[in-house]
Amino acid sequence: MKGYIFEHPILKFSRGKKVKFYFEDKELEGYEGQPIAAALHAAGIRVLRYSERYNRPRGFFCAVGKCSSCLMEVDGRPNVMVCMEPLKQGMRVYRQKGRGRLR
Amino acid sequence: MIQTDICVIGGGPAGLQAAIVARELGARVLIIDDNPVLGGQLIKQTHKFFGSKKHYCGIRGIDIARILSHKVEEMAVETINPATVIGYYDDDSIGVLKHDSLFNVKAKRYIFATGATENMLTFENSDLPGVYGAGAVQTLMNVYGVIPGKKALVIGSGNIGLIVPYQLLQAGVEVAGIVEILDRVGGYYVHAAKIKRAGVPVYLSHTIIEAQGKETVESAFITRVDENFKPIKGTEKRIECDMILIAIGLSPLCDLLYQAGCQIQYIPELGGNVPVHNEDMMTSRPHIFVCGDLASIEEASTAMLEGRIAGASAFQTISGENSNAQAVIKDAKSELSIIRKSPFEQRIISGKKKFKKG
Numbered sequence: 001m002k003g004y005i006f007e008h009p010i011l012k013f014s015r016g017k018k019v020k021f022y023f024e025d026k027e028l029e030g031y032e033g034q035p036i037a038a039a040l041h042a043a044g045i046r047v048l049r050y051s052e053r054y055n056r057p058r059g060f061f062c063a064v065g066k067c068s069s070c071l072m073e074v075d076g077r078p079n080v081m082v083c084m085e086p087l088k089q090g091m092r093v094y095r096q097k098g099r100g101r102l103r
Numbered sequence: 104m105i106q107t108d109i110c111v112i113g114g115g116p117a118g119l120q121a122a123i124v125a126r127e128l129g130a131r132v133l134i135i136d137d138n139p140v141l142g143g144q145l146i147k148q149t150h151k152f153f154g155s156k157k158h159y160c161g162i163r164g165i166d167i168a169r170i171l172s173h174k175v176e177e178m179a180v181e182t183i184n185p186a187t188v189i190g191y192y193d194d195d196s197i198g199v200l201k202h203d204s205l206f207n208v209k210a211k212r213y214i215f216a217t218g219a220t221e222n223m224l225t226f227e228n229s230d231l232p233g234v235y236g237a238g239a240v241q242t243l244m245n246v247y248g249v250i251p252g253k254k255a256l257v258i259g260s261g262n263i264g265l266i267v268p269y270q271l272l273q274a275g276v277e278v279a280g281i282v283e284i285l286d287r288v289g290g291y292y293v294h295a296a297k298i299k300r301a302g303v304p305v306y307l308s309h310t311i312i313e314a315q316g317k318e319t320v321e322s323a324f325i326t327r328v329d330e331n332f333k334p335i336k337g338t339e340k341r342i343e344c345d346m347i348l349i350a351i352g353l354s355p356l357c358d359l360l361y362q363a364g365c366q367i368q369y370i371p372e373l374g375g376n377v378p379v380h381n382e383d384m385m386t387s388r389p390h391i392f393v394c395g396d397l398a399s400i401e402e403a404s405t406a407m408l409e410g411r412i413a414g415a416s417a418f419q420t421i422s423g424e425n426s427n428a429q430a431v432i433k434d435a436k437s438e439l440s441i442i443r444k445s446p447f448e449q450r451i452i453s454g455k456k457k458f459k460k461g
Contacts, residue, residue, distance in 0.1 A: 005248040013248035038247040046232040059232025063239035066220040
């Protein structure tokens with residue numbers, strides 16, 4: 001899979017099994033259990049939502065569940081912190097616009 | 104409601120040491136942490152730590168995390184993770200959210216080791232995707248093995264600002280440079296030397312003024328600053344990069360301490376708003392203790408020592424004076440005083456003296 005580090009001088013990465021999920025209805029691959037943001041980033045997707053007032057693109061900032069910059073709509077739920085939420089097979093992930101909506 | 108003797112909130116270097124000590128002394132201990140694995144930010148630290156041999160010097164952060172979490176498991180410290188503490192209530196219990204279930208925990212003593220969060224910097228387009236916390240990129244790269252981008256510009260030359268670019272190079276990512284507003288590098292010389300050897304340009308007396316890009320970062324503008332840190336016109340320089348990593352410092356995460364009614368004081372040397380605490384890591388509320396970056400933005404080595412003091416002190420306030428606990432405290436305090444002799448630690452010493460008495 002592209003977007004991942006496989007050879008590293010110090011680290012060995014243990015990853016979950018490959019799963020399929022959907023970003024804006026497009027099928028993507030990721031590893032089960034990794035944060036959704038990591039899977040999206042590896043797939044080249046860095047814009048995770050659009051801000052409420054000025055509709056500006058936003059990505060993650062802290063990646064450890066503190067800053068709320070990465071809120072997306074996941075399986076019908078808005079405001080999911082995707083830097084912490086583990087990826088599961090078949091998840092449907094959408095860019096959140098403003099405060100998002102319940103699907 | 105779950106009941107325990109000592110509840111530790113945050114399973115990083117400070118919290119784990121606090122839990123280990125308290126458990127060793129005989130307390131029932133519960134750790135609550137928001138990550139699926141314990142170790143806090145140690146799980147992304149591939150560099151070797153300094154300090155004393157007794158306290159993991161020369162060992163990589165990732166391995167210290169493994170050693171400590173293994174110890175916690177061995178000693179039957181209870182853990183609830185990944186879970187978030189969402190509130191501190193009037194009856195001195197805390198609310199815990201794990202997946203979709205919410206429950207209360209009540210402990211005789213609380214040790215908060217919630218750590219810190221990365222500071223943001225404002226400049227034009229600083230909200231553009233690609234402007235990331237340096238620690239965030241470290242997480243993405245070292246914990247999850249994701250290639251964070253092609254070329255990074257790092258803002259700030261403290262230890263994080265020096266270590267992360269080195270780790271980026273190890274992962275095969277280009278580093279466009281390090282930008283530092285002061286006229287000297289902020290972090291340890293050993294880290295700076297590594298970066299110099301790798302040929303990364305360090306722009307001293309410079310700052311970032313703008314990020315550019317359509318939907319994500321494509322370049323950055325930096326500029327030289329005068330002695331008052333004001334940009335000097337005509338010195339702007341465009342740097343191609345797809346990531347701008349902010350490494351300008353951390354702020355203690357004291358939200359829960361505010362809620363618990365602990366006295367908070369603004370002490371810039373310690374990282375901003377910090378819970379007032381004494382030498383035994385006790386806050387203004389005698390059943391609440393703090394340690395690690397929450398108490399002062401410092402190093403993992405000092406966080407672990409403060410954690411040991413907090414664990415032993417909290418235990419003594421339940422069980423009365425105890426010679427084993429006192430030995431732990433004495434030992435950790437003497438180690439701390441040795442580490443804090445370093446010129447880098449002087450601000451911490453002067454910061455800790457600023458707490459209002461009573």
